[in-house]
Amino acid sequence: MGKRILKAEMQRRGVTYKELAQALQERGHGASANEANIRNQINRGGFSAAFFIECCLAMGSYVVRLGEPSES
Incomplete structure (x- = not known):
């Protein structure tokens, strides 16, 4: 789930891996934060x-939407 949310936030903000x-x-x-590793x-x-x-x-994301509330 975290992977999808992070990729969606990157796309929404137009942020590349680099x-x-x-x-x-x-x-x-530090050095471990290079494009390939990330x-x-x-x-x-x-x-x-x-x-x-x-x-x-x-990325400057201080609020991240985790999903839509479900209707009961």
Whole structure:
């Protein structure tokens, strides 16, 4: 689920993997935050909630829609 939400947020904001990697580096993620590593980590979907939040903050996403409320 996190993978889909993160990719949707990237698309909505027009952020590429390269731009996200650069933004993460600026936030102190160091050399491991290169385009290839970020792309692989997101595409595998095996990342922590902390990584998800860092990516959102790096993109300037302070509110993320998790889904539509269901009607009962």
